[in-house]
Amino acid sequence: MAELAGAFAASHAPLIAREWETLTPPTKKKIVTAFGDMKARIEALSPDILIVLAPDHWVNFFLDNLPAFCIGVGTEHGGPPEPFLAPKFPHKAMAGHPEFARHLAETAFEKGFEPSLTYDARLDHGFCIPLWQLNLDPLPAIVPIFVNELEEPMPTVARCFDWGRMIAAAIETYPDDLRIAMLGSGGLSHSIGEPTMGKIDEPFDRNCIDLFSRADETEIAGTLTRALPTVGNGSAEVRSWVIAHAAMGCQGFELIDYEPVPEVYVGCGWAEWRKSAQSGDS
């Protein structure tokens, strides 16, 4: 039987790659240290599969067909097409895990979701900036899950809790002995292409961290649902964190680091949900 060994979350500001050579040393050190810490934690879990949750930034999908959730079920996934990231990224393609991805899709349908599927995903900076910085060795099979965190209407926060629980159920019911880790990519606060572009809402970010540390699902969903329309549009990506949080049973959150980084326009956060911190693990 498969096991969800742990879950993580990390920011994916494109300027981390686009401006990498010119970022100030303290910013670079902060990013390298946080991702280095996360790399050690993930590699200690020896995952066979890494489920990565991120939005698609107009690479695979457009307004003619925009899924709320989409599962990458292909044998492999293409690397980032962005010119600022492709030359830096060490993989032209990444192996998928079509058997588990198919099981995940079937579980979703059984549990009242109708996600779209893709056999031919390109993974943009939302997926690949964390993977680039983590530089996992070996790179586990990647099962990408696209979450619409970019264009309204988006999945509600409550629905993201349900989606996270569905993923956990799919892992529990997969018959093979696989160790699976999860990475929610995105957030925390940022504002892109709107009048507040560049603004980081640190109180919102600190509140998110506090909520994941102590609050129940009702409080998190209520608070985020009220707050998200009032903070920068990129903050919508906190849904990736919510899904990871729900998959881990809403327990075990541990902040690795947080720093508002104006250089990359993002309140950058790194976190782990530790299975060992949970009670009643199966």
Added chain:
Amino acid sequence: MTDYWLSKMMFDLQKSGDVQAWRADREPFLAQYPISEEMKQAVRDDDIAAIAPHVNAYLLRFYCGICGMEDAEFIAHLRRMPAPEKTANG
């Protein structure tokens, strides 16, 4: 209100990477899409304030990059716009 065809043109530009042709002459691109004359003129004029309410914010950012606009200039355009009552992320 989302302008589908204006968004489609920006999406196609991003996909094709046809940056130099776009920067040299926008008219052949504009002619391919049923975009309103008002929006075509906004594109010709780099009137970001007129365009922004009708396209996704991330798509707009990519588009302005294709036009050769640095972030500082893009942000200056955005700052001159009235702040929305709510951002589109709920």
